[in-house]
Amino acid sequence: MKTVYRAVCIASVLISGCTLMRTEISSPNAYQVERDQLVIHSDFRLAKRHRLLDELVARRLDLAAKLQLPLSDEPIHVFLFDSPSEYHEFIAKKYPSFPDRRAFFVETDTRLKVYAYWGDRVGEDLRHEVTHGYLHAVLTNLPLWLDEGFAEYFEVPRGQRGVNAAHVELLAEQLKFGKWFPDMAQLEKLERPEQMSQQDYAESWLWAHWLLETTDPRLDLLRNHVARMRLTGETPSLSVVVKSLEPNAPQLVADHLRSLLQSRTLH
Ligand SMILES: [Zn+2]
16 A cells, blocks of 8 residues: 655744754765755765756746746755665754654745655655745745645646646545545645645645646636735735635536546546
8 A cells, every 4th residue: 555644844944043962963965966046965976967956947947937936046955865864863853843754844034945865755755845945935925735735736747737646546535435525715724734634735736736727717816816925925815815716616626636536547
């Protein structure tokens, strides 16, 4: 059985500067590769033109074009550990309150940082966490669920239109047995990453996918909403805006899920 426990991040964590670390476990720093906004620190040599880095760099432009966001030149520091044990040891010492995850995004007042390790799922993990970095470099007030919905959408490899197969299967199963129905207002109540279940991540992705991939008016609605957040610094309720344009949105989102499941079955 495929495990559904996956990389999630801690977004918008404010780190106090008073933590003294007597047993110093340093983050990787032997090698450094710079690619546009990304500064990748590692203790192993990583090819500057590695295809994973190429994809992460391309994602920056994908994201800016899709959401009509400006490009930032604020560095995103990616600390890439050689092994899971070194990564977990570092995180346990440096961020003892963090839950056990494969990768993290951390935002402080002055830096955007990603921690991850080189493993089988490093591509997915970095696409997810670096998406948070790109978003937080230009948006300061994304609601948690939408931040995660975008990250889940952009973690899918390029060329797949953001279809996250694991999420489709999970939600379709819940929908089929009447255990769940789309409810964006409920997602908007989530304030902390640890409150989010796997189903919440999947539903956040589904709403993002419906807005980004179905019709031009929905895409425009989302772009305008994001632009308004940037301009005003406010975080208005997207569910209210969506409801005014499409009162039947939850049903349409459920239909969208069924059509994604159908197209997966047909392939
Ligand atoms: Zn995340």
